Amino acid sequence: MLSSEYTPQMSSSPGWWTWLTLRLPLLGSPQLLQRIALTVLFLALARVGQFIPLPGVNLAAVASAAAGEHCSALGTGGGFEEAFGADSASVGIFQLGIGPYIDASWTLSLILLLKIPQEIYVHLQQLRRAGREGAAVIKMYTQVGSLLFAVVLGAKRAVELRPHAIAPAGFLTHTMATLVAGAMLLRFVCDQNEDHGLGDGISLLICAGMAAGYAAKLRQLPGLLAAAAVPAWKLGAAVSACLALAYAAVYVTQIEKRLPLVYYKRRTEELGKRRAPSQLPAKPPRTTDYLPLRIAPSGMGPLLMASFVFYMSPQVVAFVSPPAAARMAAFLFNPAVLPWSFGLFVFMTMILDFSSGTAAREMAEWMASVDAGVKGVSPGPFTEDFLVQQQGLMRFWGGLAIAGLAVAANLFDAACTRHLGASLNAISLIMITGFVTTALRQAQSLMQLPRLARALARERELLSAVDLHAKNETSLVPSSTPAIY
Template sequence: MWETLRNAWKIADLRKKILYTLFMLLLYRLLCFVPTPGVDRETVAAAVAGISLLDFMNTMTGSNLENFTIMAMGITPYINASIIMQLLCVAIPKLEALQKEGEEGRKKIAQITRYVTVGLGFLQAIALSVGLGASKNTAWYNYITIGLCLSAGTALAMWIGERINENGIGNGISLLIFAGIIARLSAQIVSYVRNIAVGAVSIWAGLVVLILSLAMIVAVTLVDLAERRIPIQYAKRMVGRRMYGGQTTHIPLKLNASGVLPLIFASAIMQFPSTIFSFMPNSGAAKWWDTFYGRSGWYMLIFALMIFGFTFFYTSITFNPIEMSKNIQQNGGMIPGIRQGKPTADYISKISRRITLFGALFLAVLATLPTFFYRLVGLNLPLAASSLLIAVSVAIETARQLQAQMEMRHYKGFLK
């Protein structure tokens, strides 16, 4: 890995991309320290610590929520807006047609998503500030000011992510989430080690947590790299005086093709009640939800089913076996033992459903493992499975993109 990074550093354009990405991530982390005016931070920190359903959002923002900086919501409203737009593109024919218009259509969808992000961020910011008692000044204009500051922070985070997409390495939005998670996890690990040092947590319990955490990292890495390869045989053809084709290649289908998105989508939806209950934090429903969230068996079941459903849903809208079959046929290829056309599409679809099933089961088990472990032995894992999955997947995907850049220049990669 370090050899690849050194080789990348020797190439001027890749060095610029790496430096640009690091600079934008540094800018994002610096903005995370800009305070929101008119906020009582001690009150907010105490409120967030007492509401378990905000823990995942606090992790994704790198503890910015409990500090209530202008990046308190991070990129969460953008994720919610993306979920809404993907669902609307399936439900509304005009948006579906716009999505199929190619690059111009995708640009229009992206622009609409930006507007939805800012509007949703403003409403979510006001809900959080009211629910958490963020300000001692309860005048309406003060909450409007806080809402504008937080929605502006979200817009800045979205802009930074898009700039990384255009000029840097990796997926900008994912890298912002990655930066927040790493900042949060590092603090959690240090706190856990201190608890072991002072005797608050036994050494044996710490050893068990360490082994389980390492096993989760290995499992996430292996599944993220796993793929099913469908062989493709191309027919020979004569072009001029030369014979072309006849070679055998393959189509790689990732075991976890949807990546971390189903987990992020499911977590975002499970977080939605917090926005509603933030207006009535002392109500019976809010207290019940706080008890239900993250600990009960029903929560584990619902969360797992949502991850399962989103995995199949996202795969269905991003993977088109019919189009893949057409491309294979147009290029003179075929799957050995399978006829071209519809039989090929059906075969690819069957393989896709099988590996998607395994990927969905893996995501669901991994996401509910910390809760199950807590209910079994009463210990909290410092590394949440959802956060760990996102961090590892983003790191691997970024490494893949860097490797692809290196392979274009005939350098040896490190993810073989």
């Protein structure tokens, strides 16, 4: 029993603050509050840029032209507006969005999938095996590629807007430069949000646009349902099914495979040390050491990426052959084919993940640094190969699960259109739910950090007090060595 003079003195906060933080744990994590504030700031900057018009453009003429071409746009990828809450009449400085970065990312993924050109493929494979340094180089290549795509897309959009220019002199150059600068600034905002905010920056921007479009859709929905005289039981069934899809999206993001870990140093010490029967524990200790592998580590991120590529692919093909783009759009957006073609895009997006090799290597290096390994797997290269295989398996099942959700959501929206006269945009709801779930998971982990820090501080103080007590007890014991005179 420690005396009171050796009892550690805990740093206490005012009682009212303790009471408040217990009921509002968010206030006990300054880091989380800072991340939330920065996320709101980054989102505000990105959304404000959507409403800053391009200089030198006749906005009224653009709006009237967009209204007249809306129907034809839906046949060549205009579903992008409905899926992401965009406005085809918008001529803001951020009009290109994060499209150039996604195009560059998909280009690298296709090179790794098709293995052409051979020289670039070999170079990218070497970078994948180089760990974090290689991942940084691949990210730099993606950013350079996004700049090139932004130049091409900016030039195309400037040519489209030239008939609506107020002053044609120098319009193409100024408009292209403004659009490219806006796309790069938006990408910078995404990077800053990933480093200092909550969630993935790209997913945040896309979900913000979808939330805006979804809110506008919900405001129009009561009038559409009243005009169609929909029975209450049909509406209740549709809402229940929509909520079930959202719950399924949350459930899929939480499915994981747990690989049991063993600690070689700990096991060697236990085998080499014999304890007396009185020192043995009454029950075997419970082990919770495992390595979790989620089937959807990025949440609904692949669904966001697949949606963007799916709706924009006809417009990309239109650069090469407009007739081929029209045929492609007619096939992909055919109501009978749309759910299945979109599901295939989602599945391929999950499979085309070229960062798994880097993640497996980092996990293997971490286990080697703590003298741990996967149970039943030899350490070293065998562990890394095993992790790559397991991650590929998780991506396969995650792709099937998320693709199944996408197919079910599209079929549900088609059924709502037939029976209710309006779609509930289940795909948008699933994407928003996935992003919110990922952000909440990150927020929960940040809220645990102050608690862990306080617990570690208490343990350090207690251990210091015990050491001090032991030293004092030792100094009070008289020496048994006789004095020599």
